[in-house]
Amino acid sequence: MIKVNVLSEDKSWAKKIKKKEIFFNNLCKFFPKRFQFANKKIYLTLLLSNNKNIKRLNKKFRNKNKHTDILSFPFHQKSRKLRENYLGDIIISFNYMNKSKNLSTSNFKEKVAKIFIHGFLHLLDFDHIKKKDYIKMLNEEQKIFRSVQKFIN
Numbered sequence: 001m002i003k004v005n006v007l008s009e010d011k012s013w014a015k016k017i018k019k020k021e022i023f024f025n026n027l028c029k030f031f032p033k034r035f036q037f038a039n040k041k042i043y044l045t046l047l048l049s050n051n052k053n054i055k056r057l058n059k060k061f062r063n064k065n066k067h068t069d070i071l072s073f074p075f076h077q078k079s080r081k082l083r084e085n086y087l088g089d090i091i092i093s094f095n096y097m098n099k100s101k102n103l104s105t106s107n108f109k110e111k112v113a114k115i116f117i118h119g120f121l122h123l124l125d126f127d128h129i130k131k132k133d134y135i136k137m138l139n140e141e142q143k144i145f146r147s148v149q150k151f152i153n
Helices: 020-029 049-061 106-122 131-153
Strands: 002-008 041-049 070-074 084-093
Touching: 002 020, 020 084, 020 131, 041 106, 049 070, 049 084, 070 106, 084 106, 084 131, 106 131
Parallel strands: 002 041, 041 084
Antiparallel strands: 070 084
């Protein structure tokens, strides 16, 4: 079971996703079984942010002085309890998600779900530096997104 702890530092998120913690936790319930971690307690933290703050974090941790859509920080230290694991942190920029200002709430949620899945896979050590890894990650993203589309729409 995946538990997403959602924090928000930008009020704009509330205009598009009313019950953020419920939205992301329910989204994870629609993941394919191999990503649901049956009989385990899996945790991650999601920070809903904006361009200003994500740029600051990107500079501090990746030495890139620019904003981005998402940052993922995997946590690789195993918990003492074998059935509990903390995957890490994901930060998403509202400004990137709402780039097309006239996005419907449904389209906004779809865009956020796609980028959340992308960040989630990074927490599981998927990457897209090499072309073969990019293809593998993209295929997994698409599989997961197809399984959650019912929930979003």
